[in-house]
Amino acid sequence: MRPCRRVRRFWPVARAISAKPQKNYYAAPPQIERGLREHMVGVEGRAYLDMVNNVTILGHGHPRLADAVHRQWQRLNTNSRFHYASVAAFSERLAALAPEGLDTVFLVNSGSEANDLALRLAWAATGARNMLCLLEGYHGWSVASDAVSTSIADNPQALTTRPDWVHPVMSPNTYRGPFRGAGSTADYVEAVMPTLEKLDREVKGLAGFICECVYGNAGGIPLPPGYLRDVYALVRGARRGLHRR
Ligand SMILES: Cc1ncc(COP(=O)(O)O)c(C=O)c1O
Structure with a gap:
């Protein structure tokens, strides 16, 4: 593709007019005006393989x-x-x-709204408020989805400003975490226990557990195999125990 010679650069305009918390991925972001399938094309004529733009799972220009x-x-x-x-x-x-048992649809506009809805459903179904979430996680920027987001890439203050109903547990990061590789499942599942035990001691209810099934902000990293199955079982067991009291 031939580079365009006379291109108006919108980056200075965008920087001046955009709200400061709205971060770009690069200090001087490429100006992307077109996309096709899994590619994005900048105005300077360069094509990029789109591995960052996690929102458009259907690709561009279908x-x-x-x-x-x-x-x-x-x-x-x-x-x-x-x-x-x-x-x-x-x-x-x-x-x-959808899997067996999920037979009702509630359409929303965004990931943030979907996660807010999930939290509200968990609160309504259990009557409890506390939520387990993962460190390094990102779930959106509405009030509730932000509350369970712990990634300091988006919010440098995330770890010191979570509401008291949010209980982050060790991030099962098989690439950078304390336990590495696919064989680390049991160690990461075990790491959830202290938080569950603390909730148990304090007789606090538990509404649920939220996490990304593939890490986004933490770097496109899949969870260790069987992690969700085992953590779900622990959380459901703990929830039943906590609610019986
Ligand atoms: C993993 C994850 N969850 C939730 C969201 C929030 O989605 P939305 O921007 O559609 O509100 C994002 C957005 O990037 C995300 O990456």
Whole structure:
């Protein structure tokens, strides 16, 4: 692709007008104006393999997706409190893909909202407030999803400013953590115990556990095999124990 000769650089404008907490990935970010499939293309003509932009899991410029959005916007643009064919069909397909027992759909706009909703459901279902989360985690920037976010990459004060209902446990980081590699599952599961025991001693209820299934901010690192299965079992057991009292 030929580089464009006369390109207006928007970075100085963006820097002047954007809210300060809205960070860019680079000190002088490339100006990306187009994307195709798994690539992004900067105005200087360089193509980038998009391994950072975690939000667009469908890639860039998918013709079927673009066509579906185009058709729907020509027809109707409203929220999901209205019932219409495409929202019903989409929800039905989504529920059919979900694991056994998950048969209800509540559409939201973003990851932050989805995590807020998950927390509210856990609070409502258990009547408890306390949540276990992982160190190095990121869950969004709404009030509740930020509360369970511990990554200091987004918030340097994260570790000293969590609300008292948030209980971070050791990050099962198989690449940089104290235990490395796929054989570290049992050590990381064991590391959850002191926090559960503390909640037990203090007779505090437990609403749930939240974590990313693949670390984002911590560097695209998968969790050790079986970690979620084992931690879920521990947390469910602890929750039952705590609620029996
Ligand atoms: C792992 C993870 N969870 C939640 C979010 C928040 O999603 P959103 O920006 O759509 O609110 C992000 C956003 O980058 C994320 O990476």
